[in-house]
Amino acid sequence: MTRGLRAPIKHVLMDSHRVVGVGNIYASESLFRARIHPLEPAGRLGPRRCARLVAAVRETLAAAIEAGGSTLRDFVGGDGQPGYFQQQYFVYGRDGQACRLCATPVQRIVSAQRATFFCPRCQRRT
Numbered sequence: 001m002t003r004g005l006r007a008p009i010k011h012v013l014m015d016s017h018r019v020v021g022v023g024n025i026y027a028s029e030s031l032f033r034a035r036i037h038p039l040e041p042a043g044r045l046g047p048r049r050c051a052r053l054v055a056a057v058r059e060t061l062a063a064a065i066e067a068g069g070s071t072l073r074d075f076v077g078g079d080g081q082p083g084y085f086q087q088q089y090f091v092y093g094r095d096g097q098a099c100r101l102c103a104t105p106v107q108r109i110v111s112a113q114r115a116t117f118f119c120p121r122c123q124r125r126t
């Protein structure tokens, strides 16, 4: 699906024409869970990391549904209201705060006009 694509994986993840399209919050959270850098070219993800990302998206959405505080809107691409699920975010909105896994400060970058959050240690570029 992503073979040959030079676009950063996060853009592909949010592109509703290409895949289901997940919201900005869930894209950041899923990439963290999969330990993939948001600007990694999509075409460079091998089958192993692709599988990890698919599983991570599923886990992230399941966690949001369980928390019950998120809007459906964010599932389909908007930013929505943070709601209760925000308390469980790994990286979203946490720039400058310690990564929950490794304590490295979470970084915020702007990519395609959207804020993107990631841990530079857990999500290294390859």
Ligand SMILES: [Zn+2]
Residues within 6 Å of the ligand: 099, 100, 101, 102, 103, 104, 119, 120, 121, 122, 123
């Ligand atoms: Zn980390």
